[in-house]
Amino acid sequence: MSELRHPLDPLSSEEQIEIVTHAREAWKLGDHHLFAMVQLEEPSKAFIKSFKQGDSFQRYARVTIWDRLRALVSEGVISTSGEVKSWSEIPGAKAPVLGVESEIAIKVAREDAGVIAALVKRGITDVSTVHMETWPIGAQIPAHLDDGRRLIWTPMWHQPTPDANFYAHPINGLHAIVDIDAEKVVAIEDNDNIPIPQTPGPYRESQTGATVKLKELMIHQPDGASFTVNGWKIDWERWSFRIGFDQREGLVIHDVRFSDEGKERTIAHRLSIAELVIPYGDPSQGAYRKNAFDTGEFGLGNFTNSLTLGCDCLGEIVYLDASVTEGNGNVRTIKNAICMHEEDFGILWKHIDVDGHTEVRRGRRFVASSIVTVNNYEYGYFWYFYQDGSIEFEAKLTGIVLTLADTPGKSHPSATELEPGLWAPYHQHILCARMDIDIDGSDNSVVEVESFAHPIGEKNPYGGAYETRETILKSEKSAQRLIDPMKSRFWKIINPNKKNHVGQSIGYKLIPGHTTYPLAHEESVLGKRAGFMYKHLWVTPNKEQERYPAGDYPFQHEGGAGLPDWTSADRPTENTDVVLWYVFGTNHIPRTEDWPVMPVERTGFHLKPSGFFRRSPGMDVAPSEAVETTCH
Numbered sequence: 005m006s007e008l009r010h011p012l013d014p015l016s017s018e019e020q021i022e023i024v025t026h027a028r029e030a031w032k033l034g035d036h037h038l039f040a041m042v043q044l045e046e047p048s049k050a051f052i053k054s055f056k057q058g059d060s061f062q063r064y065a066r067v068t069i070w071d072r073l074r075a076l077v078s079e080g081v082i083s084t085s086g087e088v089k090s091w092s093e094i095p096g097a098k099a100p101v102l103g104v105e106s107e108i109a110i111k112v113a114r115e116d117a118g119v120i121a122a123l124v125k126r127g128i129t130d131v132s133t134v135h136m137e138t139w140p141i142g143a144q145i146p147a148h149l150d151d152g153r154r155l156i157w158t159p160m161w162h163q164p165t166p167d168a169n170f171y172a173h174p175i176n177g178l179h180a181i182v183d184i185d186a187e188k189v190v191a192i193e194d195n196d197n198i199p200i201p202q203t204p205g206p207y208r209e210s211q212t213g214a215t216v217k218l219k220e221l222m223i224h225q226p227d228g229a230s231f232t233v234n235g236w237k238i239d240w241e242r243w244s245f246r247i248g249f250d251q252r253e254g255l256v257i258h259d260v261r262f263s264d265e266g267k268e269r270t271i272a273h274r275l276s277i278a279e280l281v282i283p284y285g286d287p288s289q290g291a292y293r294k295n296a297f298d299t300g301e302f303g304l305g306n307f308t309n310s311l312t313l314g315c316d317c318l319g320e321i322v323y324l325d326a327s328v329t330e331g332n333g334n335v336r337t338i339k340n341a342i343c344m345h346e347e348d349f350g351i352l353w354k355h356i357d358v359d360g361h362t363e364v365r366r367g368r369r370f371v372a373s374s375i376v377t378v379n380n381y382e383y384g385y386f387w388y389f390y391q392d393g394s395i396e397f398e399a400k401l402t403g404i405v406l407t408l409a410d411t412p413g414k415s416h417p418s419a420t421e422l423e424p425g426l427w428a429p430y431h432q433h434i435l436c437a438r439m440d441i442d443i444d445g446s447d448n449s450v451v452e453v454e455s456f457a458h459p460i461g462e463k464n465p466y467g468g469a470y471e472t473r474e475t476i477l478k479s480e481k482s483a484q485r486l487i488d489p490m491k492s493r494f495w496k497i498i499n500p501n502k503k504n505h506v507g508q509s510i511g512y513k514l515i516p517g518h519t520t521y522p523l524a525h526e527e528s529v530l531g532k533r534a535g536f537m538y539k540h541l542w543v544t545p546n547k548e549q550e551r552y553p554a555g556d557y558p559f560q561h562e563g564g565a566g567l568p569d570w571t572s573a574d575r576p577t578e579n580t581d582v583v584l585w586y587v588f589g590t591n592h593i594p595r596t597e598d599w600p601v602m603p604v605e606r607t608g609f610h611l612k613p614s615g616f617f618r619r620s621p622g623m624d625v626a627p628s629e630a631v632e633t634t635c636h
């Protein structure tokens with residue numbers, strides 16, 4: 005192992021190749037065994053804490069195998085040198101959709117006589133002009149197929165010319181249902197004869213002309229970037245943290261610390277987005293099943309883009325590559341998967357004294373980001389670190405809205421008409437952050453803080469007084485909370501064992517940003533499968549095996565797994581190692597301006613120090629050089 009290696013580094017392509025080879029040997033895997041997921045088996049927190057750079061260590065991977073013959077998931081943990089730690093079958097579980105399976109499903113659907121006939125009926129004689137997507141069927145399965153088999157469902161669009169935006173031309177009401185393991189179409193749903201909308205949705209430069217231009221903007225850092233990258237460890241300003249990458253979650257942040265007046269203090273052990281689900285709110289045939297769990301049913305990391313300097317990121321950029329193991333065991337490296345750079349972020353603080361003396365500081369932020377493309381949508385995950393000690397997560401949503409066809413001008417209450425006969429169904433994007441926060445150590449508590457006013461009277465003589473009320477969320481059930489802007493509600497993660505200079509527990513506050521609440525009924529099929537959506541905040545005691553809010557295997561799972569299941573035990577969450585699960589998202593009522601490619605929508609949250617520092621860490625930031633003078 006090279007000296008720079010760290011136990012939390014993502015599995016390199018070389019390591020994944022070794023893992024695949026050893027796994028095949030150890031578990032006697034044949035061609036019918038697919039590698040559903042190869043993830044770093046992260047060492048325990050205790051191990052990480054005692055680890056010193058240069059210590060030798062073994063690297064383990066958690067390998068999920070889908071046996072196509074037995075329709076069975078197995079999970080094993082194996083080292084890069086072939087030492088097996090565990091191997092077990094998970095009866096009833098289904099692996100996420102794998103790329104190789106999508107290819108099979110599309111191939112058999114394209115060759116199916118019933119599909120071809122249904123297309124001919126719609127005037128399409130060349131099946132190669134049909135774009136098919138492979139969507140998990142969810143748990144809304146036709147009764148005669150609901151016998152546990154593994155199914156993919158294929159929405160279709162027509163692509164009249166090779167560079168046409170096929171989402172402008174949905175083939176409504178036609179779906180093949182493919183039994184992936186049997187490699188055959190087992191049902192065709194052909195229940196609509198709405199004409200295919202014909203208005204094109206051009207977005208390529210060659211089609212739009214894209215003539216609106218501004219003068220060049222250069223981001224120039226003549227002395228280079230202000231951060232250092234050592235393997236996967238980043239040091240920037242007073243921050244230090246590690247970048248991680250996971251096939252299921254994509255971008256991960258580890259071991260976040262801040263140097264407070266020369267003393268390194270811990271803030272978080274691991275931060276990730278553990279699930280992303282998109283409930284569609286249209287009952288029509290083409291939409292009601294489109295409730296994909298992009299993280300749990302697809303493996304979000306698989307879809308990570310290779311980023312381009314000057315386009316996705318601007319300035320002095322450092323990229324990191326990531327590798328994923330595909331279903332057939334091939335290891336694919338994604339060049340420039342993670343982008344890191346600094347951004348000017350306007351003023352950090354400013355004051356002009358009565359004597360005219362001015363102090364102003366420009367703020368800068370560090371950005372670690374990656375972007376995925378899952379079918380029609382792009383999701384950017386952006387983690388920001390600021391000079392005032394705060395952290396922000398922002399999801400950037402762009403890409404193309406899903407489309408279906410209906411009669412032009414008709415009343416269609418759960419969708420927006422974009423062009424005559426082209427409709428975009430209402431939907432939500434719900435994300436769940438899993439945050440193992442460690443405020444100066446692992447034993448933390450979570451406190452809900454609300455603002456309130458006493459009635460006008462003795463405690464509020466002028467009617468304008470208000471106070472805050474703090475409630476410790478002592479156990480899992482009491483820690484299932486919703487946002488409440490009317491009460492300025494937020495949550496504080498405190499270390500009750502460490503007091504600041506005024507005797508208060510040190511902490512960070514979690515500040516909700518733009519968000520939404522699910523519209524799907526809790527007792528609906530989707531509501532049960534994504535039960536975590538119904539609370540904005542969950543707190544659990546930290547268990548390494550509790551990683552995903554909708555459970556480990558949401559594919560065709562009927563629901564109840566994950567957070568709703570674990571928290572039914574109502575375990576204590578006070579002064580212990582806790583994990584915060586923050587659920588947030590956006591309710592997307594498509595606009596005509598979201599077509600043909602949606603401008604970026606944002607949703608996210610902030611983590612801000614609250615009683616953690618004695619004073620603002622922004623005070624130590626030096627003024628920047630102005631064009632003609634120092635910025636005083």
Ligand code: NI
Nearest residue numbers: 405431433592
């Ligand atoms: Ni959307």
